[in-house]
Amino acid sequence: MDKVQLIAPCVFGVEAVLKREIQQLGYNIIDVEDGRVTFEGDREAICRSNIFLRSAERVLIKVGSFRATSFEELFDKVKALEWENYLEKDSKFWVTKASSIKSKLFSPSDIQSIVKKSIVDRLRRIYKAEWFEETGSQYPIRVFIKKDQVTISIDSSGEALHKRGYRQMTTKAPLSETLASSMIQLTPWKEDRTLIDPFCGSGTIPIEAAMQGANIAPGLNRSFESEDWNNLLNKKDWFRAIDEAHDMMKENIEVDIQGYDIDEEALKAARHNAQLAGVDHLIHFQKRDIKELSSPKKYGFMITNPPYGERLGTKETTETLYKEMGTVLKKLDTWSFFIITSYDGIEKVINKKATKKRKLYNGMLKTNFYQFYGPKPRQS
Incomplete structure (x- = not known):
């Protein structure tokens, strides 16, 4: 496996951000679609991308990728893929997720079942075995079908990458780590500029x-499914x-990053999470209402x-809150403001x-x- 194609799913709307990140790692972009970027790399790219x-x-x-409009065609084309190069x-392998968009094959459970049977059928012939114990490393398989074009992949991450490992305490309606990043x-924020989040929640x-700002890799303090894939990756690649x-x-x-909230429990969670992330010394958390927000910077x-x-909250309380935010924005007349919301009337x-x-999509919202x-x- 000298060269491999990798697919990185992402939140809808941040494809350009992900593309730039992948290019900065030194890998060639093959395709950019809604919610996913495909690129090419060597086996070490699997480790570096996750981290x-x-x-x-x-x-x-x-x-592999192919067109299929019937379950028979799906079975035959999955079976034709060289699964012995991976398994x-x-x-131990299973189809952890199947999704279908505008395609003739649309039943996730049927797609999952047929893909699993097809892989087993091929491996029976390759390994000359009728039964597989499945006691080895785990390989979660994902199937994505869009307009009858099937893409089959193996998930090297395991738990989703937004689970950095630091957010053990959360508040209501938290923002995912990947979307926040x-x-x-x-x-255009850089570490030499002041940054304030007046509704920081769990931080x-x-x-x-x-x-x-400190250039701490997001995957440095967590594990990945593919760490146990000794047939595909060397421990040296991970090291x-x-x-x-x-x-x-x-x-x-040294940075000037501040997180404010009116909820003491939220701030308690934020401080705890920052400590787990190893950045508590870089952030100042404080109880403060948006009306009280000011800065000499x-x-x-x-x-x-x-x-x-x-x-x-409600629409009325949201409008009141945003009016208060507007007053703050006028005072901080040299500042730049970046706000994610589903409320259309903010301007x-x-x-x-x-x-x-x-x-952008915040979950399904x-x-x-x-x-x-x-x-x-x-x-100057």
């Missing part, structure tokens, strides 16, 4: 910003990627996920037109990422 990508949900190894005789990457945005991550960390960095950034009304309520607006750019810092 370094901030906006990807998973790293999948593409086994050993004792490998993507939002930060969609702004995801400040923590992801601190990790990004090299981990050593690279440690070498890239900025040990003595110039050209700072606000990146935040305020209550929407759908999940927290009218805060009386400010967004410089840019990008559609369709939102907009409003970007209000302030003036650029004056050159």
